[in-house]
Structures are given as structure tokens and as C-alpha cells.
Amino acid sequence: MNVGKRLFQYALHYKKNFILGLLMLTVAIGAELTGPFIAKTMIDDHILGIERPWHQVDNKEKEAVKYDGNWYKRNDHFDPGEDKGKEIRVIQVKRDYFVVPNKIAFDGERKASNGEVTISFKGKSETYSADKLSTSETFAFYKPEIRGIMKLTMIYFGLLVFASFFQYGQRYMLQRSSNLVIKKIRQDVFAHVQRVAITYFDNQPAGKIVSRITNDTEAIKELFINVLANFFTGIIYLTGIFIALFLLDPKLATICLILVPILVVWIIVYRKFASKYNHKIRSTLSDINGMINESINGMTIIQAFKRQNKTSEEFETMNKEYFTFQNKLLSLNAMTGHNLVLLLKNLAFMAFIWHFGGQALGVGSVISIGVLYAFVDYLNRMFHPVTGMVNQLAQLEQALVSAERVFVLMDEPGQKVTETEIERYKGNVAFQDVTFSYVEGEPVLKNIAFEANQGETVALVGHTGSGKSSIMNLLFRFYDIKQGKIMIDGQDIMKLSKQELRQHMGIVLQDPFLFTGTIASNVSLDNPEITPEQVEKALTDVGAMPFINNLPNGLDEPVIEKGSTLSSGQRQLISFARALAYNPAILILDEATASIDTETEAVIQEALDVLKRGRTTFIIAHRLSTIKSADQILVLDRGVIVERGSHDELMKEKGRYFQMYQLQQGKTETRAVS
Incomplete structure (x- = not known):
């Protein structure tokens, strides 16, 4: 089972949304990554551009500066072919x-x-006569660049606003x-759980x-919302940064590419250990x-038999094991997360210093x-997505393990659900x-x-x-037989879908189950x-209406989980009514009167005389x-089957049924006497 492939197939259901989100993410990152290039232009062309050659012009012009009675314009502001006068330099x-x-x-x-x-420079020396500029004169040489700096600043802030809209859009689309x-x-x-065979829930x-x-x-969910979002963002962000680095300096950008396989290897090593822990x-x-579910359902028994301490010990054993492996995973995350980013960052800056050291820190720099x-800005930015991806590794592995369990x-094996209606x-x-x-090899029914x-x-x-309940389980096809046949109206039930078979069946179990809702909704489902x-x-x-009429809301009386506010007899009557409301052709009562008092049983017996007409009824009792x-x-x-017949016939045979009946009657008489 390829978990990643199956998750990807689920994502393909909403590929348009994902693609739109990724496109918006790309635009947002592209707009954001223009910042260092804009800053570079500000520094080189406008702030440090003052040291470029200046040439004398005849008249006052837009970018010209007046100095010592003459007008001068910077070399890069001349139009192609335009005449240039005397050159001066500002140092x-x-x-x-x-x-x-x-x-x-x-x-x-x-x-x-x-x-x-x-x-x-390199053993050579030149001396030039120079005039020191006052503050106002220095500002005059910078003044033509203020407009360009403001323009670039506005462009940068505009791009940030532009990027923020796309950041919102991509985040919304990806998370949605x-x-x-x-x-x-x-x-x-959940739909598959409804189709899984009953045997699965037995185990x-x-x-x-x-x-x-x-x-x-x-x-x-965390995988798609946080992990993949961080990885998508990181990959696109790193791609944009590497493109920018190659535009700035291909040699150092190539060196920085070594970080990518290091990151991949680190992820593989991390997953190897984290998978076991998760x-x-x-x-x-x-x-x-x-255990919590079992303890809550059995709380009456736990407290009645003073099992609180033993149950707590069992829970503590599980809880301690959970804590131990959480700590191991925590240690792994602590060793790999921050340390990885710090190591990669130091390697990158070592390469940066080694590459630029002689040029940038010395004199006569060509950079x-x-x-x-x-470059420094992009290197710093590079480690934000790396940090994000590394920090999500734990969540990634946990999500993949969870996805594997879900799949x-x-x-x-599930049962196909059909909507076919068949005649009653x-x-x-x-x-x-x-x-x-x-x-x-252990048959519970033999040649029935x-x-x-x-x-x-x-x-x-x-x-x-x-084997009484097993016969009913087979009739309902909760389990399928491999030997023999079960026929309804001459048709093999194995040739009917389970939904078709059960369409005209009703069942009342010994332990009635009521859903959260109302009495009416529990009958009609x-x-x-x-x-x-x-x-x-x-x-x-x-015969349930007398007690229902005494309830504050009647048929709309709320029923909480399992109907715990109702007596066992009342719950059984509602369960019985549920089966009858569906007007089944076959009605099964599985110990249906076991938890009902004698008076309520008498009411049900009276109703059954009418309700059994035209309906095949099976009673397990x-x-x-x-x-x-x-x-x-x-x-x-x-x-x-060791005996069969009516009550009177079996009593005359004085066999097993006779003994069982006499035994129960004797117990009844004993209770009556006592």
C-alpha cells in the first residue's frame, strides 16, 4: 500500500483548488523575493552610485548637480551619443x-x-588633488537619486501589498x-465502516x-494543512531563491545547491527512526x-467489584509506554530540527566567506x-523555508503513519451497498x-x-x-455460510444483497440499543x-404509549446515549416498536423479553398475537x-437440533425440553413460595 500515492489521489479530487493555490503562492513568493534585488539597485545605483564618473554639461538639466559654478551629470544618466564634458569623481x-x-x-x-x-592597490599608488565637500554639497550630489530611491521604495511596498493579497489567497485555497x-x-x-462485515467488529x-x-x-488533516503547505511553500521559495542566487553569482549558487541533497538525506534518515516511534x-x-471506552461502558462493574486501582494501574502502564515513545520522538526531533538548520546555515556562510572573502573584504573589490x-539577504531567507520543512518532519511522519492506519x-473487505427495492x-x-x-474446524451449527x-x-x-443466536445471525447474513443453504420463498439468500435481504426483516435484541435523539427518531430511525x-x-x-404519555415531551422526549435515562423494559419496548414500524415479513426476537418485567411481558404478548399474523416470527428465549x-x-x-415440535408435543415426549420447562417452573414455584 503506497500511502503517499493514495493521499495524492485524494488531493486530485480538488486539483483545481490546489493548482490555483500553488499559482498564487508562486506569485506571492516571486513578489516577495524581489526585495533584495530592489535593495541591491538602491545601494549600487543610487546610494553608492555617487562615486561613478560625473561629466560637465553646459546647462542645468534634470539630473545635473551644480558644483563650483558648473553643472555636472552622472555618467549613467547620459543618453546614448550625448556629448560628455570634463570628468570629475566623488570619492x-x-x-x-x-x-x-x-x-x-x-x-x-x-x-x-x-x-x-x-x-x-596591489603595490601601486596614485595621489590626486581633492576638494572636501561640505554637508550641503554632498547632499546636492545625492539629491538627484532621492526620486529614484522613493520610486523603488514605493515599488517594494506595492509588491509587499500585492504579495500579501496572494499570500492570503494561497493560504485560503490550500487550507480549504x-x-x-x-x-x-x-x-x-465512515461510510466504509458501515459496509465492513460484523466479524471485523468482533475482533x-x-x-x-x-x-x-x-x-x-x-x-x-495536519498533513495537508500544515505539512504540505510548508513543503510546497519551502520548495517554491527555495526555487525562487536559487534562481536569484544564480542571477547574482552562479558559482556560489552552485555551491549552495549542495544543501538540497543534504536536506533530502537528512529527511530519509529522520523518517527511518521516526516511523518506528510513530x-x-x-x-x-x-x-x-x-481501554477508556471499555472502562466507561463498564464503570458500574469496575466500581461494584472495586477494580478502580487495578484499572488505573493498567491504564498507567499504557500511558507510561505512550509517554516513553513520545519522549524518544521528542529527543529525535530536538537533535535533528534546530541542529540541522544551524549546520546548514553555517555551511552556507562558510562558503560565502570563502568565496567573497578576498574580494569583498579586501580592496579593489569587483563585487x-x-x-x-x-546575497546575504537571500542566504538568510533560504533558511526560513528550510526551518519550516524540518520542523514539520515530525508532523509529516505522524500523518503518514496515521494515513496508513486509516487505509x-x-x-x-466491505459489502456493496445497494439501493435496489425488492417486493416484500x-x-x-x-x-x-x-x-x-x-x-x-470448530463448528457451532451442524446440519441444521x-x-x-x-x-x-x-x-x-x-x-x-x-447455537440459537448463530442461526439468526446466518438468517440476517451477519455471517455467511459455506455449507448448506438458507432459502426465503424458495430463493437462496446468498443470491440477494444483504440490503435486499434485510429490507423486510426486523430484529429486537436482548440488549436494546437506542441512539441519541428522541423516542420518535429511535422508532423511525x-x-x-x-x-x-x-x-x-x-x-x-x-403497549409503550402509557409510559410515553407520562414523559414531559411525549414522543419528542430526548434520548441520550443508549437511552440510559429509561428503564430496560422501556428501552426494549421502543426497540420492539422500531422493528414493527418497518412492517417486516420476518421478525426476530432475540431474548427480547429477558430484561422485561412480568407485567410488561404480558403487554407485549398480547400485542404479539395480533402482530404475528401473516409474519414469520423467530423467538429466541x-x-x-x-x-x-x-x-x-x-x-x-x-x-x-435434538428435539422439535409444539409445546404440548415436546412435553409429552418428556425429553430435554420437558426437563428445562419443569426446572424453570420449579424455580418459579420456589420463588413464589419464598
Whole structure:
């Protein structure tokens, strides 16, 4: 499984947004990186340009400066072919400025004394007569450049404002696109969870699955919003800086390119160690979530049996393991993050000093101060994106590990969801020599064969583990059989999709499950085809309306998680009404009356006499008094049907069913006497 490739495929869903964001990012960075070039122009052409040759002109002109009764214009301000008069030079010696009234043979170290300026370079020396300029005269030579400096300053600030709009746009587009990607990943993984076979949930704690849908997808979100944004920005920024460096000095830019493979190698080495730590961290976090979920659900048992200290010890063991690996990752990040950037930065400046040292720090430099300034500025700017990328390495690895965990869940075999509507079947059910195993080689059902016709009630009885619930799991296709057939109205259920099969089935479990919402929404499950009238009728048929009418909001009474504010009997009645509201052709009651008091059970039994007409009903019950009216009773023992018949027929046989019934009646009588 290539995690990066799959994440890229998700990003392709919103490629237009990403491309637009990257284009805006490129424009913003391009505008921002013009700063050093503008500064270079200011320094070389306007601030230090005063030392370029000046030539006498006849009249006052736009860029001309008046000195000693004559007008002079700088060499670079002449038009091509324009006549140039006498040349003079303005030279800075320390903090003073001097005018040399003729050409200068070469430049170098400067000294001034007694109206003369001496220039020395590589053993040669020239002395020129010079006049010291006053402050006002010096400013006069700078004055023609003020307009150009202001113009460049305005251009620079304009570019910054321009860049800020594109920075906002690129950040908005990239983060919006990232949020859309995460939204789709979460939708896909949650939708896939609905299609995963029931067997997967048998082997996975709920907390671990929740962790993958929430914590791991949140980590992937950070990948797209922060990590990739930083890497995209860094790559484009570095590309722009290297282009600028090559324009300034190709030789040093080539040396600086060595930083790129160093950075790549460092990332590879970091990921090698960080991947191991992050896998352990995410796995331990899932275990912690699973334990927290289990502890909350079992808090009554924990407190009743004084398991608080033991549970806390187990949690502390997991928490300590999580802390240990977090610390290892923290140490790795501390060693690689700041140290890497500092090392690369020092290497770059060592190369800079080595390359420019003899030229820039000595005399007779052929490198302008503007170029030096721009180079230093770009080198400093280079390490901002490098720092950003290095700082995101930990988040990158964590996100990739999280993405891998999410994709492992999404790679679990799923069931195709169909929207096909099929005609309500009659409900004639036949098991034909069905053998089934949860674990290979350990069958829980052996050669099960029986028929249940439309309108019949079939009861399944037997000790715990005899296979009663397994028969219903196979009928609902929570698990698929490999041996034998299950037929409904003469059609093999394996040829129907699971959604089609369950379309006309209803089930009431021993432990009723209610969703957060209202009583009405728990009956209809927000199915628009079930009207409020049908909801109320179903609740009335099962005898639930008396207690519902006593609630402050009636059918709109809020139901919190699992319906914990309602009694077990009330929750079971609502669950029963839910099954009936869907008007199933086949109704399954899996220990449905086990947690209901005798009075409530009597109400349900009365409703069942009406509701079972025309509907095939399967009842799994330990309380044998509730199935006396069943058309057929199947007695199971270790996955085999050992007896079958009506209540009266089985009682006459005086076999296993008779013994079970007598035993329960004896217990009932004993309770009554006591």
C-alpha cells in the first residue's frame, strides 16, 4: 500500500483548488523575493552610485548637480551619443566626501590629507588633488537619486501589498482544499465502516476504530494543512531563491545547491527512526482509547467489584509506554530540527566567506556592496523555508503513519451497498443442512434443517452456546455460510444483497440499543417513509404509549446515549416498536423479553398475537413460558437440533425440553413460595 500515492489521489479530487493555490503562492513568493534585488539597485545605483564618473554639461538639466559654478551629470544618466564634458569623481574616504577633478586610474585603499587623496592597490599608488565637500554639497550630489530611491521604495511596498493579497489567497485555497480532502477521507472511512462485515467488529475494540476515524484523520488533516503547505511553500521559495542566487553569482549558487541533497538525506534518515516511534505511538493511543471506552461502558462493574486501582494501574502502564515513545520522538526531533538548520546555515556562510572573502573584504573589490547585501539577504531567507520543512518532519511522519492506519481500515473487505427495492417477500424460511463455524474446524451449527412457513412462530431454545443466536445471525447474513443453504420463498439468500435481504426483516435484541435523539427518531430511525402516525401506532401496539404519555415531551422526549435515562423494559419496548414500524415479513426476537418485567411481558404478548399474523416470527428465549403458543419449537444442544415440535408435543415426549420447562417452573414455584 503506497500511502503517499493514495493521499495524492485524494488531493486530485480538488486539483483545481490546489493548482490555483500553488499559482498564487508562486506569485506571492516571486513578489516577495524581489526585495533584495530592489535593495541591491538602491545601494549600487543610487546610494553608492555617487562615486561613478560625473561629466560637465553646459546647462542645468534634470539630473545635473551644480558644483563650483558648473553643472555636472552622472555618467549613467547620459543618453546614448550625448556629448560628455570634463570628468570629475566623488570619492568617500571614511566619513568624508571629496571631489577629484579628473579621472581615477584604479580604485583601492583610500587616504586623505592636506587637500590630496591617495589610492593604493596591489603595490601601486596614485595621489590626486581633492576638494572636501561640505554637508550641503554632498547632499546636492545625492539629491538627484532621492526620486529614484522613493520610486523603488514605493515599488517594494506595492509588491509587499500585492504579495500579501496572494499570500492570503494561497493560504485560503490550500487550507480549504486540505479541509475538503479530509472531509472526503472521513466520509469515505465512515461510510466504509458501515459496509465492513460484523466479524471485523468482533475482533476490534470500538475505541480503536473511533481513534482511526477521529484522531488519525485529524493527523492527516495536519498533513495537508500544515505539512504540505510548508513543503510546497519551502520548495517554491527555495526555487525562487536559487534562481536569484544564480542571477547574482552562479558559482556560489552552485555551491549552495549542495544543501538540497543534504536536506533530502537528512529527511530519509529522520523518517527511518521516526516511523518506528510513530507507529508505536499511534498504536498505543488506540489501545488507550479502547481501554477508556471499555472502562466507561463498564464503570458500574469496575466500581461494584472495586477494580478502580487495578484499572488505573493498567491504564498507567499504557500511558507510561505512550509517554516513553513520545519522549524518544521528542529527543529525535530536538537533535535533528534546530541542529540541522544551524549546520546548514553555517555551511552556507562558510562558503560565502570563502568565496567573497578576498574580494569583498579586501580592496579593489569587483563585487558591489549591493550584490553582497542581496546575497546575504537571500542566504538568510533560504533558511526560513528550510526551518519550516524540518520542523514539520515530525508532523509529516505522524500523518503518514496515521494515513496508513486509516487505509488499513479502508482496505478491510466491505459489502456493496445497494439501493435496489425488492417486493416484500412472504417469509417462508428453510434451512437446508446448514453447518457453520466462527473459527475454522470448530463448528457451532451442524446440519441444521427446518422450515418456517409464512405466519408461523418458531422458537429456538437451548443452553447458552447451543447455537440459537448463530442461526439468526446466518438468517440476517451477519455471517455467511459455506455449507448448506438458507432459502426465503424458495430463493437462496446468498443470491440477494444483504440490503435486499434485510429490507423486510426486523430484529429486537436482548440488549436494546437506542441512539441519541428522541423516542420518535429511535422508532423511525429518521426514515422518511415511516410517518409519525406509523410511529405512534407501533408504540401503541407494543403497549409503550402509557409510559410515553407520562414523559414531559411525549414522543419528542430526548434520548441520550443508549437511552440510559429509561428503564430496560422501556428501552426494549421502543426497540420492539422500531422493528414493527418497518412492517417486516420476518421478525426476530432475540431474548427480547429477558430484561422485561412480568407485567410488561404480558403487554407485549398480547400485542404479539395480533402482530404475528401473516409474519414469520423467530423467538429466541430462555424463559420457556413465553413460547408456549409457538407453532414450532426447536431445541438445540451443541449446534444440533435434538428435539422439535409444539409445546404440548415436546412435553409429552418428556425429553430435554420437558426437563428445562419443569426446572424453570420449579424455580418459579420456589420463588413464589419464598
